[in-house]
Amino acid sequence: MTTPLRGLLTTDPVVATSGVALFADALRDQAVPVLDAGWHPPPPGTEGDLAIVMADPRRVSANAAALARMTAAEALLVDVLPASQALGLERGTFLHAGPPIEWERASGPLRGALVGAVLLEGLADTPEEAERRLAAGAFDLEPCHHRGAVGPMAGVVSPSMWVYAVRDDVHGNTSWCSLNEGLGKVLRYGAYGPEVIDRLRWMGAVLGPILRQAVRSTGPVDIRAIIAQMLQMGDEGHNRNRAGSLMLLRELLPGMITADAPASDVAEAVRFSGANEHFFLNLGMPACKLATRAAEGIPGSTVVTTMARNGTDFGIRVSGTGEQWFTGPANTPQGLFLGDYGPEDANPDIGDSAITETAGIGGFAMAAAPAIVRFVGGDVPFALAATRRMYEVTVGEHPLYQVPVLGFRGTPVGIDVALVVRTGDLPQINTGMAGRVAGTGQVGAGLVTPPAECFTAALTALARAAGS
Amino acid sequence: MSVHVELRRGAYHDSVSLLQVSRAVAGAPGVEAAQVAMATELNVDVLRGMGFAVPEEAGPNDLLVALRAADDDGLAAGLAAVEDALAALSATASSTGADDEVPPATLGSAVRRSGAGLALVSVPGAHAVTETYDAIAAGASVMLFSDNVSVADEVALKDAAAAADVLVMGPDCGTALVGGVALGFADVVRPGPVGIVAASGTGAQQAMCLLDAAGVGVSHCLGVGGRDLSAAVGGRSTRQALRALAVDDATDWVLVVSKPPDPDVLAAMEREVEALGLRAHWAILGAGRPDLTAAVEQALAAEGVAVPDWPAVLVATDAPPRPADAPTTTTTGSLRGLFCGGTLAEEAVLVAGAVLGPVSSNLGHDPEHALGRGLRAAGHAVIDFGADELTRGRAHPMIDPTLRMERIAAEAADPTCGVLLLDLVLGHGAHPDPGPELAEAVRAARATARAAGRELPVVVSLCGTDADPQDRRRTEATLAEAGASVFLSNAAAARHAAGILGGAR
Numbered sequence: 001m002t003t004p005l006r007g008l009l010t011t012d013p014v015v016a017t018s019g020v021a022l023f024a025d026a027l028r029d030q031a032v033p034v035l036d037a038g039w040h041p042p043p044p045g046t047e048g049d050l051a052i053v054m055a056d057p058r059r060v061s062a063n064a065a066a067l068a069r070m071t072a073a074e075a076l077l078v079d080v081l082p083a084s085q086a087l088g089l090e091r092g093t094f095l096h097a098g099p100p101i102e103w104e105r106a107s108g109p110l111r112g113a114l115v116g117a118v119l120l121e122g123l124a125d126t127p128e129e130a131e132r133r134l135a136a137g138a139f140d141l142e143p144c145h146h147r148g149a150v151g152p153m154a155g156v157v158s159p160s161m162w163v164y165a166v167r168d169d170v171h172g173n174t175s176w177c178s179l180n181e182g183l184g185k186v187l188r189y190g191a192y193g194p195e196v197i198d199r200l201r202w203m204g205a206v207l208g209p210i211l212r213q214a215v216r217s218t219g220p221v222d223i224r225a226i227i228a229q230m231l232q233m234g235d236e237g238h239n240r241n242r243a244g245s246l247m248l249l250r251e252l253l254p255g256m257i258t259a260d261a262p263a264s265d266v267a268e269a270v271r272f273s274g275a276n277e278h279f280f281l282n283l284g285m286p287a288c289k290l291a292t293r294a295a296e297g298i299p300g301s302t303v304v305t306t307m308a309r310n311g312t313d314f315g316i317r318v319s320g321t322g323e324q325w326f327t328g329p330a331n332t333p334q335g336l337f338l339g340d341y342g343p344e345d346a347n348p349d350i351g352d353s354a355i356t357e358t359a360g361i362g363g364f365a366m367a368a369a370p371a372i373v374r375f376v377g378g379d380v381p382f383a384l385a386a387t388r389r390m391y392e393v394t395v396g397e398h399p400l401y402q403v404p405v406l407g408f409r410g411t412p413v414g415i416d417v418a419l420v421v422r423t424g425d426l427p428q429i430n431t432g433m434a435g436r437v438a439g440t441g442q443v444g445a446g447l448v449t450p451p452a453e454c455f456t457a458a459l460t461a462l463a464r465a466a467g468s
Numbered sequence: 469m470s471v472h473v474e475l476r477r478g479a480y481h482d483s484v485s486l487l488q489v490s491r492a493v494a495g496a497p498g499v500e501a502a503q504v505a506m507a508t509e510l511n512v513d514v515l516r517g518m519g520f521a522v523p524e525e526a527g528p529n530d531l532l533v534a535l536r537a538a539d540d541d542g543l544a545a546g547l548a549a550v551e552d553a554l555a556a557l558s559a560t561a562s563s564t565g566a567d568d569e570v571p572p573a574t575l576g577s578a579v580r581r582s583g584a585g586l587a588l589v590s591v592p593g594a595h596a597v598t599e600t601y602d603a604i605a606a607g608a609s610v611m612l613f614s615d616n617v618s619v620a621d622e623v624a625l626k627d628a629a630a631a632a633d634v635l636v637m638g639p640d641c642g643t644a645l646v647g648g649v650a651l652g653f654a655d656v657v658r659p660g661p662v663g664i665v666a667a668s669g670t671g672a673q674q675a676m677c678l679l680d681a682a683g684v685g686v687s688h689c690l691g692v693g694g695r696d697l698s699a700a701v702g703g704r705s706t707r708q709a710l711r712a713l714a715v716d717d718a719t720d721w722v723l724v725v726s727k728p729p730d731p732d733v734l735a736a737m738e739r740e741v742e743a744l745g746l747r748a749h750w751a752i753l754g755a756g757r758p759d760l761t762a763a764v765e766q767a768l769a770a771e772g773v774a775v776p777d778w779p780a781v782l783v784a785t786d787a788p789p790r791p792a793d794a795p796t797t798t799t800t801g802s803l804r805g806l807f808c809g810g811t812l813a814e815e816a817v818l819v820a821g822a823v824l825g826p827v828s829s830n831l832g833h834d835p836e837h838a839l840g841r842g843l844r845a846a847g848h849a850v851i852d853f854g855a856d857e858l859t860r861g862r863a864h865p866m867i868d869p870t871l872r873m874e875r876i877a878a879e880a881a882d883p884t885c886g887v888l889l890l891d892l893v894l895g896h897g898a899h900p901d902p903g904p905e906l907a908e909a910v911r912a913a914r915a916t917a918r919a920a921g922r923e924l925p926v927v928v929s930l931c932g933t934d935a936d937p938q939d940r941r942r943t944e945a946t947l948a949e950a951g952a953s954v955f956l957s958n959a960a961a962a963r964h965a966a967g968i969l970g971g972a973r
Contacts, residue, residue, distance in 0.1 A: 004711055008635065010716070012647060016587045029896070033584075036578065039599070047594040
């Protein structure tokens with residue numbers, strides 16, 4: 001016979017406390033091991049919704065299912081192809097990062113990237129004309145996430161851009177992401193000058209086809225395996241991708257150099273890819289998207305499945321509430337600036353790359369990447385504490401993505417809306433900073449958190465869903 | 469011969485770690501050969517060389533677990549060793565204590581990190597439900613001190629707890645003693661054979677202190693919340709507590725303490741006790757039922773324990789108690805009971821009411837004799853200063869006696885106050901040394917009355933033990949010195965106070 005009440009009456013009591021310190025002290029006076037939760041009240045007005053959501057009998061098992069699916073999702077790079085084919089993207093439709101937005105409210109970098117994409121597609125001859133047509137509503141704008149894709153920074157994808165296709169055969173999903181343009185003046189940071197457009201044309205004409213040959217000849221590349229290893233090599237998979245980029249290049253290189261293309265093109269493709277320390281980011285992101293996508297749509301689950309920004313709004317989506325976006329004004333990152341740029345030059349948070357944090361890497365794996373503090377600010381203890389704090393707002397630990405310095409503990413994964421609201425600890429995001437003015441490009445990198453109202457709004461919707 | 473070959477997709481560990489795993493597994497009893505390795509070309513060759521059939525689809529990012537054992541038991545032992553060794557690879561964090569650098573942010577986290585079997589929730593009522601669900605989900609029983617939890621929430625919480633095989637003690641549970649540890653407001657009593665199930669905080673404290681004075685110790689005191697034996701809650705926690713105590717080696721017999729229960733629920737609990745084969749005694753407050761002291765005396769007698777004279781100090785200046793059948797009283801004025809303990813107040817109403825007739829109170833059972841918002845009545849009255857409406861935004865009067873102190877002074881100046889009946893509850897969680905302060909108030913009250921030409925008798929129901937941090941005996945002496953009569957038995961105190969008024973009907 002098992003001991004009733006889990007052995008409550010037969011084991012020496014260890015007590016966790018929440019509330020009045022006096023009672024914890026009274027227990028310590030009796031030499032009882034006590035751990036106090038340091039309770040502080042959640043934002044006013046949330047207590048009713050919290051109680052409803054916590055009482056939802058589906059919550060615990062739904063979140064366990066979300067965690068299981070999120071960590072079981074595979075990510076195999078299977079192809080490289082134009083977005084028109086991959087996503088069925090039609091001429092005149094443009095995908096962008098973050099939650100839905102219209103031109104009037106779009107930030108500088110998103111506007112710049114859209115202008116560049118319109119020029120690339122030949123839908124306007126000058127930036128001014130592109131802007132006019134965009135402002136006139138001549139084109140359709142749609143979030144990448146609505147097509148299962150992700151885009152870094154402005155995240156603008158147009159039909160002729162090439163994308164990676166990444167498969168999760170466990171759940172039968174595919175995700176897509178554009179090819180990384182490198183650093184400096186690039187479309188994803190809102191630059192649209194001639195060199196930007198020329199580079200994009202070269203990527204479509206030369207780089208994409210060579211990468212496609214490489215992927216098709218070497219076979220699927222296991223992106224999850226690279227993420228697992230890069231975390232043990234000092235990357236966190238969002239703002240530091242050095243080891244991951246090298247490992248990816250190692251996988252693709254044999255197929256690239258044997259590709260059917262002029263030697264000079266092959267050489268330039270290899271040089272371009274090898275010189276780009278964020279080469280891997282555009283594969284880590286769709287891998288993370290596949291993980292979070294597998295966890296979507298579980299009734300009762302309070303796990304976040306999307307965090308994304310369009311430079312104006314920050315939006316989240318939650319497993320238990322499906323497609324609905326919960327948005328708030330995007331914060332501006334705090335961090336370090338390139339060259340002469342300063343805080344006044346930075347645009348508010350932008351990009352789908354917070355999908356990495358949503359899937360348990362990036363800022364959540366900061367302890368694995370102490371060197372990142374030289375890039376985004378903070379110090380090494382901060383990096384360690386950032387990951388440790390995120391265990392407090394997530395439902396589990398990733399079995400594959402591990403942090404050596406924490407004793408190979410799995411990264412915190414599965415952001416729980418209820419935990420975020422209860423603790424007030426917002427998800428830690430590492431990010432690049434785009435210039436506020438269209439065409440500027442990257443001005444720095446830093447740390448940012450979502451606006452808290454995304455989570456309180458999601459909580460209200462979850463409570464409504466639980467109550468019905 | 470039993471063989472097991474398993475491919476774990478994408479489970480990456482470094483080779484040195486896996487060497488340690490392979491060695492640990494190979495050393496498990498009954499295992500003949502074992503290899504746990506990433507399925508690199510080299511490792512696949514090695515495994516095939518060892519005679520294992522490696523699946524064709526194995527790739528370098530997959531973990532291969534290959535075992536050969538003499539029989540199925542050996543294989544099971546080997547597989548268990550694999551799980552242990554792999555778990556140990558990522559478990560070093562906890563052994564280094566590295567996790568301690570960020571404090572837990574939630575109760576669930578605190579439960580999981582400390583391995584706590586019990587969580588104590590004392591957050592404001594509006595947040596208590598959230599905290600309690602969190603603790604239940606983390607696998608801990610909960611002492612829910614918070615009040616202002618709805619009956620519907622209480623029922624749902626208790627059902628969730630039962631499904632998880634944990635206990636919700638509460639809401640509004642002030643007292644518990646689990647495995648010798650006092651939680652909330654609890655007296656220090658000797659360990660012993662009595663398991664207490666209490667739908668009443670101060671009622672449980674009274675029972676424990678009486679048992680302790682009789683030389684009988686307590687194994688556990690499981691609070692269940694004052695509403696547990698109501699029709700709506702249906703004895704959910706009481707049932708769980710009884711079942712746990714029935715198989716507890718430290719518990720010989722059980723005392724169930726409750727505020728007035730629903731009769732059907734009480735009957736169901738009596739049947740439960742019978743079905744469990746438990747020796748149980750009942751200390752159930754209610755009209756026509758024995759008071760708590762009498763109930764404890766009956767239980768002691770039934771268990772063959774001599775009933776002692778309960779500690780009491782009678783002050784000589786008090787008017788002598790009159791026989792209950794005395795026709796009229798010469799003492800003018802009414803009984804004013806000012807209590808911190810809800811059950812003690814309730815018992816005082818019942819005991820004094822039987823002698824004096826109707827007693828108004830703020831206990832909420834008897835609308836005909838309810839005290840209004842001002843808590844004033846011309847006749848006999850008992851006030852529970854621990855009631856919800858008097859603790860909103862304030863600490864419990866056992867910790868913060870301010871409101872009651874003010875009322876003591878007011879009663880002293882009120883010519884209709886004929887006798888003052890007070891309780892004082894000692895133990896963990898209560899005021900660290902409340903005796904001197906209350907003694908001072910008693911002294912001042914008597915002086916105020918005397919200055920107005922009145923003699924104001926003061927009777928204190930002092931609930932505590934000599935082992936309590938505040939020391940019952942010392943506190944008793946301090947109060948007696950100030951001119952109060954002091955009783956361990958709350959019923960005796962109430963009866964004495966009523967007697968002073970001559971039992972006027």
